Amino acid sequence: MQLSAQDLTALWITFKLAAVGTSILIVICTPLAWWLARTQWRGKIFIEAMVSLPLVLPPTVLGFYLLLLLGPRGPIGGFFEDIGVGHLAFTFTGLVIGSMLYSLPFVVQPLQNAFAATGQRVMEAAATLRASPLDRFLTVSLPLARRGFLTAAVLSFAHTLGEFGVIIMIGGNIPGRTQVASIAIFNHVEALDFEAAHALAAILVVLAFSMLFAVYAINRRFKVVGVGQ
Amino acid sequence: MSIEARFRFDRGDFVLDVDLSLPARGVTALFGRSGSGKTTLLRCVAGLERAPGRLVVDGAVWQDEHAFLPTHKRPLGYVFQEASLFPHLKAAANMRYGMRRTPEAERRVGWDEVVDLLGIGHLLDRYPDALSGGERQRVSLARALLTSPRLLLMDEPLSALDHARKQEILPYLERLHDELDIPVLYVSHSPDEVARLADHVVLMENGRAVASGGLQDTLARLDLPTALAEDAGVVVAATVGAHDAQYNLTRLDFSGGSVFVAERPQALGERLRFRVHARDVSLARERVEGTSITNLLPATVVEVGAADNPAHVLVRLDAEGTSLLARITRRSLDQLGVEPGLRMWAQIKAVALLG
Numbered sequence: 001m002q003l004s005a006q007d008l009t010a011l012w013i014t015f016k017l018a019a020v021g022t023s024i025l026i027v028i029c030t031p032l033a034w035w036l037a038r039t040q041w042r043g044k045i046f047i048e049a050m051v052s053l054p055l056v057l058p059p060t061v062l063g064f065y066l067l068l069l070l071g072p073r074g075p076i077g078g079f080f081e082d083i084g085v086g087h088l089a090f091t092f093t094g095l096v097i098g099s100m101l102y103s104l105p106f107v108v109q110p111l112q113n114a115f116a117a118t119g120q121r122v123m124e125a126a127a128t129l130r131a132s133p134l135d136r137f138l139t140v141s142l143p144l145a146r147r148g149f150l151t152a153a154v155l156s157f158a159h160t161l162g163e164f165g166v167i168i169m170i171g172g173n174i175p176g177r178t179q180v181a182s183i184a185i186f187n188h189v190e191a192l193d194f195e196a197a198h199a200l201a202a203i204l205v206v207l208a209f210s211m212l213f214a215v216y217a218i219n220r221r222f223k224v225v226g227v228g229q
Numbered sequence: 230m231s232i233e234a235r236f237r238f239d240r241g242d243f244v245l246d247v248d249l250s251l252p253a254r255g256v257t258a259l260f261g262r263s264g265s266g267k268t269t270l271l272r273c274v275a276g277l278e279r280a281p282g283r284l285v286v287d288g289a290v291w292q293d294e295h296a297f298l299p300t301h302k303r304p305l306g307y308v309f310q311e312a313s314l315f316p317h318l319k320a321a322a323n324m325r326y327g328m329r330r331t332p333e334a335e336r337r338v339g340w341d342e343v344v345d346l347l348g349i350g351h352l353l354d355r356y357p358d359a360l361s362g363g364e365r366q367r368v369s370l371a372r373a374l375l376t377s378p379r380l381l382l383m384d385e386p387l388s389a390l391d392h393a394r395k396q397e398i399l400p401y402l403e404r405l406h407d408e409l410d411i412p413v414l415y416v417s418h419s420p421d422e423v424a425r426l427a428d429h430v431v432l433m434e435n436g437r438a439v440a441s442g443g444l445q446d447t448l449a450r451l452d453l454p455t456a457l458a459e460d461a462g463v464v465v466a467a468t469v470g471a472h473d474a475q476y477n478l479t480r481l482d483f484s485g486g487s488v489f490v491a492e493r494p495q496a497l498g499e500r501l502r503f504r505v506h507a508r509d510v511s512l513a514r515e516r517v518e519g520t521s522i523t524n525l526l527p528a529t530v531v532e533v534g535a536a537d538n539p540a541h542v543l544v545r546l547d548a549e550g551t552s553l554l555a556r557i558t559r560r561s562l563d564q565l566g567v568e569p570g571l572r573m574w575a576q577i578k579a580v581a582l583l584g
Contacts, residue, residue, distance in 0.1 A: 121309065121311070121313045122313050122315055122316075124277055124300075124307075124309075124313070125307070125309065125313040125314075125315075125369075126301075126315075126326070127277070127299075127300040127301045128275060128277075128300055128301075128305060128306065128307035128327075128373070128382075129301075129326050129327030129330060129372065129373075129376060130301050130302075130327055130330035130331060130376060131301055131326075131330060132301050133301075135301075135330075136301075139326075140315060143317045144315075144316065144317055146317075
């Protein structure tokens, strides 16, 4: 089972995509999830429904709209074209944006649940112990939500590994630039090169399983140590 | 040295309306039934609830028309009903959390002093999950004390604990009272806790403070609502006067006389509080001979008021500076001709020692 250079590149792009997308998502979703967990605003269900949309939409629908948005004639792609950066369709940046949207609910929901589970009481206790709002967030909310962060990061990463529909719509299938592992597998199968497909597929299965296994194991350990909540 | 608190807070179904001036020393109990607004008042003092009003603690304005000091800028300690320790930190780290955030110049309460006072030296290395309910409350009390608060707020700190755990913690609270000079606002609905710990009592009802005064005076008042009358009684502060080894009795002395109780472990001269329920006091015009009741006190009738039952009345007596309440039937009242100014003998059938 020997991987071709092109397959190795596809794997590398897949990892880079998952790592970059997950990192940015965690940063963006932390305040969003915090706000969703705390707000009493009625309109919050609208935001929640929006965030969950990628769970049920066919990835091709998401990819189609993204292609329109990010392409040279789209409002976002057109803007970048105008300022000389170039539009975003068929680029790695475009892939990152697409995979972030696709994995959004997998990050927001665990974080929101973790923040909600922290409860108001310990935050009030921290306030009576002279901690400012930011201090309380950093020293109480974040550590208590760490299982949520771990879950969010792993789900987002693993989910991006398996992404297909969105990427094929907005990234095309450019070997060495936007071709990711799942699409490379598809190509191998089309070409009836089952051996190459097996190699890549097996790698993805093992990776995804190991990551999920690690999450469940770590969550279990946390519980035993008594970090609770 | 005082705490002035004025709040008006209309939440539709609940109105808090208080205007209090409280001593900034000793333990002030906010006493009342659940829903009377005592916890809300405490939260307003902490700044956890935003109610329009004015709050001045020891000369420092914490809140008025123009300013509202956020909770983390108020030099207070707060002990919640359920210990709210940070589950991700060990007991010691929990205790350091607030101390680290207190400027060094303001730290007056020492680590060793608190660990010793609350007996938690062996718990420091444990996570909150590995502590019992009572231990958790002691650690959270230590955590609050280590911020060297100018005012300690306690919201029914014992109510989530069973009887045995309460008995475990009460002595620590008494030591706190005796050894640290930090004023305490203590929310409670338990007459026994109030009797045992408080110096000053604020009686809350429907969001209002219906009475505020010294513990002994307030408990002996007859014009206060049933919250107290159901279980009416007085608290007497006494010192251990003598031990009678032959009969295993201890004599407790107070300003109006003394009573004998079953032998107590306390040394001579130690201070002790006890409660005398009105139902355990009967009255006689003459000194009764040939009775098994050992505790007889001469006392003067001050006033007569209604009890919670129409067959009974409450009589307030003065035994040379110590107030007593007696619950007698209305028929006895008439037959004995009890009226203010009459000298009588109060027969005390039982006293409830507090601690």
